[in-house]
Amino acid sequence: xxKKIVVIGNGMAGARIVQEILSRDSDLxxxxxxxxxxxxxxxxxxxxxxxxxxQEASDIFINPLSWFEENKIKLYAGCKxxxxxxxxxxxxxxxxxxxxSAYAVHDEQLFTGEPFEESYDHVIIATGSRPFVPPMEGFxxxxxxxxxxxxxxxxxxxxxxxxxxAVVIGGGLLGLEAARGLMTHNVEVTVIEAAGQLMPAQLDxxxxxxxxxxxxxxxxxxxxxxxxxxxxxxxxxxHSLVFTDGATxxxxxxxxxxxxxxxxxxxxxxxxxVNKGILCNDQMRTSDPSIYALGECVxxxxxxxxxxxxxxxxxxVLADVLTGFxxxxxxxxxxxxxxxxxxxxxxxxxxxxxxxxxxxxxxxxREPNKGVYKKLIVRDNKLYGAILLxxxxxxxxxxxxxxxxxxVPENRSDLLFGEIKRxxxxxxxDLPDHAxxxxxxxxxxxxxxxxxxxxxxxxxxxxxxxxxGKGCGSCRNLIAQIIEAKLGKxxxxxxxxxxxxxxxxxxxxxxxxxxxxxxxxxxxxxxELTEGKEDPDSKPGLASLLKILxxxxxxxxxxxxxxxxxxxxxIQKDGTFSVIPRIYGGVTSAKELLRIARAAVKYSVKMxxxxxxxxxxxxxxxxxxxxxxxxxxxxxxxHAYSKSFRTCKSCVGTDFCRYGIGDSIALAQKxxxxxxxxESPHKLKLATAGCPRNCSEAYVKDIGAVAIxxxxxxxxxxxxAGGNVRKGDLLCTVNTHEEVLRYTGRFMEYYREHAKYTERxxxxxxxxxxxxxxxxxVKDSLGICAQLDERIQKAVDSYKDPWLExxxxxxxxxFEGPQLAQVxxxxxxxx
Amino acid sequence: METICFDLGSVEQIPxxxxxWFLIGGQDVAVFRxxxxxxxxxxDRCPHRAGSLADGIMGEGKIVCPLHGHKFDLTTGQGSxxxxxxxxxxxxxxxxxxxxxxxxPTTEAEKNVGATDFQR
Ligand SMILES: Cc1cc2nc3c(=O)[nH]c(=O)nc-3n(C[C@H](O)[C@H](O)[C@H](O)COP(=O)(O)OP(=O)(O)OC[C@H]3O[C@@H](n4cnc5c(N)ncnc54)[C@H](O)[C@@H]3O)c2cc1C
Ligand code: SF4
Ligand code: FES
Numbered sequence: 001x002x003k004k005i006v007v008i009g010n011g012m013a014g015a016r017i018v019q020e021i022l023s024r025d026s027d028l029x030x031x032x033x034x035x036x037x038x039x040x041x042x043x044x045x046x047x048x049x050x051x052x053x054x055q056e057a058s059d060i061f062i063n064p065l066s067w068f069e070e071n072k073i074k075l076y077a078g079c080k081x082x083x084x085x086x087x088x089x090x091x092x093x094x095x096x097x098x099x100x101s102a103y104a105v106h107d108e109q110l111f112t113g114e115p116f117e118e119s120y121d122h123v124i125i126a127t128g129s130r131p132f133v134p135p136m137e138g139f140x141x142x143x144x145x146x147x148x149x150x151x152x153x154x155x156x157x158x159x160x161x162x163x164x165x166a167v168v169i170g171g172g173l174l175g176l177e178a179a180r181g182l183m184t185h186n187v188e189v190t191v192i193e194a195a196g197q198l199m200p201a202q203l204d205x206x207x208x209x210x211x212x213x214x215x216x217x218x219x220x221x222x223x224x225x226x227x228x229x230x231x232x233x234x235x236x237x238x239h240s241l242v243f244t245d246g247a248t249x250x251x252x253x254x255x256x257x258x259x260x261x262x263x264x265x266x267x268x269x270x271x272x273x274v275n276k277g278i279l280c281n282d283q284m285r286t287s288d289p290s291i292y293a294l295g296e297c298v299x300x301x302x303x304x305x306x307x308x309x310x311x312x313x314x315x316x317v318l319a320d321v322l323t324g325f326x327x328x329x330x331x332x333x334x335x336x337x338x339x340x341x342x343x344x345x346x347x348x349x350x351x352x353x354x355x356x357x358x359x360x361x362x363x364x365x366r367e368p369n370k371g372v373y374k375k376l377i378v379r380d381n382k383l384y385g386a387i388l389l390x391x392x393x394x395x396x397x398x399x400x401x402x403x404x405x406x407x408v409p410e411n412r413s414d415l416l417f418g419e420i421k422r423x424x425x426x427x428x429x430d431l432p433d434h435a436x437x438x439x440x441x442x443x444x445x446x447x448x449x450x451x452x453x454x455x456x457x458x459x460x461x462x463x464x465x466x467x468x469g470k471g472c473g474s475c476r477n478l479i480a481q482i483i484e485a486k487l488g489k490x491x492x493x494x495x496x497x498x499x500x501x502x503x504x505x506x507x508x509x510x511x512x513x514x515x516x517x518x519x520x521x522x523x524x525x526x527x528e529l530t531e532g533k534e535d536p537d538s539k540p541g542l543a544s545l546l547k548i549l550x551x552x553x554x555x556x557x558x559x560x561x562x563x564x565x566x567x568x569x570x571i572q573k574d575g576t577f578s579v580i581p582r583i584y585g586g587v588t589s590a591k592e593l594l595r596i597a598r599a600a601v602k603y604s605v606k607m608x609x610x611x612x613x614x615x616x617x618x619x620x621x622x623x624x625x626x627x628x629x630x631x632x633x634x635x636x637x638x639h640a641y642s643k644s645f646r647t648c649k650s651c652v653g654t655d656f657c658r659y660g661i662g663d664s665i666a667l668a669q670k671x672x673x674x675x676x677x678x679e680s681p682h683k684l685k686l687a688t689a690g691c692p693r694n695c696s697e698a699y700v701k702d703i704g705a706v707a708i709x710x711x712x713x714x715x716x717x718x719x720x721a722g723g724n725v726r727k728g729d730l731l732c733t734v735n736t737h738e739e740v741l742r743y744t745g746r747f748m749e750y751y752r753e754h755a756k757y758t759e760r761x762x763x764x765x766x767x768x769x770x771x772x773x774x775x776x777x778v779k780d781s782l783g784i785c786a787q788l789d790e791r792i793q794k795a796v797d798s799y800k801d802p803w804l805e806x807x808x809x810x811x812x813x814x815f816e817g818p819q820l821a822q823v824x825x826x827x828x829x830x831x
Numbered sequence: 832m833e834t835i836c837f838d839l840g841s842v843e844q845i846p847x848x849x850x851x852w853f854l855i856g857g858q859d860v861a862v863f864r865x866x867x868x869x870x871x872x873x874x875d876r877c878p879h880r881a882g883s884l885a886d887g888i889m890g891e892g893k894i895v896c897p898l899h900g901h902k903f904d905l906t907t908g909q910g911s912x913x914x915x916x917x918x919x920x921x922x923x924x925x926x927x928x929x930x931x932x933x934x935x936p937t938t939e940a941e942k943n944v945g946a947t948d949f950q951r
Contacts, residue, residue, distance in 0.1 A: 523866060535890055536891065536894070537888075537895065538890075539890060557847075558849065560848070562897065563886040563887070563888075563897045566886075573880065573882075573898060575881075575882070575883050813845065813851055817852070818853060818854045819854065821838070821855045821856075821860075821931070822838045823838075824838040
């Protein structure tokens with residue numbers, strides 16, 4: 001008969017140990033799991049993403065309920081174990097009433113009736129920990145929250161809807177994540193920290209204080225050196241916080257995130273030895289030989305852990321021990337290092353924050369104006385501690401070195417700056433098989449290599465097979481490195497990086513060639529660079545690039561254009577075209593509408609449709625009717641067919657909306673008039689919003705301008721709401737419409753010059769990174785802003801409404817339909 | 832099979848590197864003029880979803896359908912997808928005019944070969 005394992009706790013550790021055992025031998029044990037939370041198991045560290053609304057709760061599940069069925073695991077979800085009867089070898093449990101907190105200390109009265117029982121051969125305790133609430137008056141009930149479970153997230157998000165202000169008590173890792181998450185719910189957030197700096201557990205004073213300024217630029221108020229005495233209520237609702245010194249601040253809700261405490265009651269009631277946590281030996285065994293424990297509830301060699309990395313290592317050892325794979329496997333404790341996932345702040349800390357021995361080397365780099373702080377502590381030529389703030393490019397490398405106990409390079413400064421990503425000494429290939437690549441999902445190098453051997457060729461495919469890279473995403477570079485290294489030997493395809501498929505050059509090389517040789521037409525490019533071979537797939541990309549490089553001198557060869565750009569309309573599947581006139585800022589008039597209606601009737605348009613870009617689409621116009629239709633419309637081209645600036649949507653803004661704080665309509669119209677027809681590597685869709693309610697969806701546009709209090713505009717770039725959905729990154733905040741136009745043009749020009757053909761702005765912004773773009777386009781770190789402004793101005797100046805070609809075609813047959821052929825002569829031919 | 836020659840007018844009406852759509856005895860034909868002046872003629876109907884190949888982009892002796900990018904060899908008619916190909920017709924330039932020979936089926940059997948409806 002199979003031995004039976006009962007797992008108490010269906011969290012990160014509980015799920016992990018079952019997976020580890022199954023992966024060694026899926027037939028050895030029968031499993032029963034108890035989880036106080038009424039779900040399958042989910043990835044707790046992604047709760048921050050759920051709270052900040054970048055992921056749905058449904059996206060963070062590790063194993064759905066069907067996984068439990070497939071592996072014949074009996075799951076008691078929403079059930080709490082109260083005791084292990086070690087004499088009779090049974091576990092006693094109760095169902096939790098709905099809405100009961102999963103981790104509260106429950107008194108016996110909560111449970112009615114007799115507990116139910118499960119017998120066992122082995123028990124694994126993985127009860128995790130609960131948030132710690134420092135002594136204060138008034139914490140409990142409506143308006144006060146902790147942050148540990150999916151249910152907590154939902155409750156916080158729901159309650160925030162009715163609040164203007166929120167306070168987070170606790171300025172550690174989780175507190176900051178909670179604070180940033182709350183920001184996305186449109187509340188003003190204050191973080192209260194009892195110590196003199198943020199994240200006292202991981203950061204030294206200098207970086208802790210710098211982080212405080214970074215958080216403040218994100219709009220979060222931080223109060224350090226403040227201890228809360230009381231949550232004051234009025235009319236039952238949370239009203240304000242009172243500090244120990246008597247000062248108060250107003251607030252509508254309070255979230256406490258001030259540390260965690262291991263959940264040890266079950267162990268305690270069952271007679272196991274408990275100190276701060278449940279005491280375990282190096283095989284994860286408790287004081288009872290049939291009972292094991294792992295995760296945050298454990299105390300091992302005097303240490304408790306609050307991160308997932310150590311859990312993966314404990315689970316690895318325990319699975320080896322239980323399955324007999326390596327009965328004497330030993331867990332020796334873990335090193336800890338972490339990257340903070342708070343959006344907008346790059347931060348990493350590992351090991352110790354201060355030197356411990358006189359011989360320890362300390363290397364510090366700081367740039368206070370940019371909020372950058374980097375510190376390394378080296379002992380015996382190995383990393384002993386490190387802090388990166390404001391620029392965490394080197395984080396992956398440092399973490400890998402630290403966890404794998406590698407020697408640091410001779411030149412310490414190499415370690416602090418980004419270029420080492422590519423340098424030879426930290427190649428993913430050199431990492432041992434067990435090196436943890438994806439920390440969020442605990443995927444080691446071997447698993448990733450196996451996935452690649454099994455056919456995965458992209459980071460996404462590896463993620464599909466192993467879940468690697470699907471958490472915070474910071475390991476994707478490493479995964480790419482491993483793929484590159486593995487497949488490099490087999491099949492590496494450099495053509496991926498070519499600007500167009502037919503010319504083996506990357507964009508920058510191609511641009512340099514074109515400039516050097518002064519190539520101004522597509523055929524000239526072919527003659528010079530491909531010995532005249534005219535790859536048809538390369539033509540439109542080259543045409544677009546040349547037009548950008550030589551706005552006025554470009555020799556326009558129409559055969560290089562896609563049909564849409566030859567006839568300035570969008571081809572439909574039946575060979576007819578769609579006509580979309582420009583409607584500046586989405587504002588039209590009755591007269592225009594009449595003309596549109598008449599044209600629609602006259603040219604038997606098959607459908608008249610309002611587009612997402614606040615315009616009107618006439619679908620089903622024949623090619624030879626296009627010039628006439630344009631003339632009757634008396635409007636300019638909306639460029640809805642080309643890779644270029646498309647439209648700028650707007651909301652009603654200040655003129656009519658009661659929330660409006662900026663004139664979004666006038667701005668949108670100015671933007672459209674200035675940038676109409678500007679070619680780009682892919683389409684550019686813009687929007688302006690009169691306030692952060694964002695009715696025109698400006699946050700998810702290629703470029704979006706959002707009015708904020710204080711007569712200012714925020715400019716977001718790289719948003720997307722197509723097949724990919726992404727909120728744009730804040731490029732800068734400015735005061736006037738004119739400045740919005742300036743930065744919009746600058747970004748456009750930079751995108752035009754540097755993006756790959758058909759690379760949308762979201763991919764471009766992710767590739768170049770917003771802080772780099774901010775440096776180049778706002779701080780002028782490369783000194784090219786004046787040139788960018790000048791070049792976009794040239795492009796703007798060279799704009800001509802393409803629909804004018806309706807009157808004077810560029811070549812005779814441009815808009816002609818089929819031509820009837822004349823019989824020349826007849827010949828009999830028997831074949 | 833009866834072959835009839837048609838005068839399609841001046842070569843100048845087709846810009847270098849482009850195609851044009853002709854109606855020949857009720858059939859759609861696309862004629863292309865390469866950048867070097869060479870002429871090609873093929874059936875103007877993509878076997879995939881009936882796109883007009885005359886509107887495509889040409890190069891290296893191939894035409895790319897404007898709808899979904901399938902490619903066809905202008906000399907042989909062979910498509911980039913194994914099972915797709917288009918008819919090709921002899922075409923030449925005579926005294927600045929485009930002259931195309933179009934074979935019309937005469938027997939019943941010929942009429943049924945590769946019969947397609949030429950509706951668009
Ligand atoms: C918002 C948030 C963000 C985090 N971010 C990171 C991060 O970026 N990186 C990182 O390394 N770590 C992070 N952590 C910490 C990490 O989530 C924990 O270290 C990890 O979840 C601990 O795993 P565990 O299995 O020990 O405990 P848990 O995941 O808490 O699982 C324990 C489970 O047992 C259940 N349980 C408890 N008692 C009983 C009982 N008597 N009967 C039945 N079930 C019971 C609990 O309800 C719980 O579901 C984060 C934590 C939070 C809350
Ligand atoms: S975004 Fe703001 S200003 Fe514009 S319509 Fe919506 S609420 Fe009004
Ligand atoms: S119709 Fe020609 S490729 Fe689809």
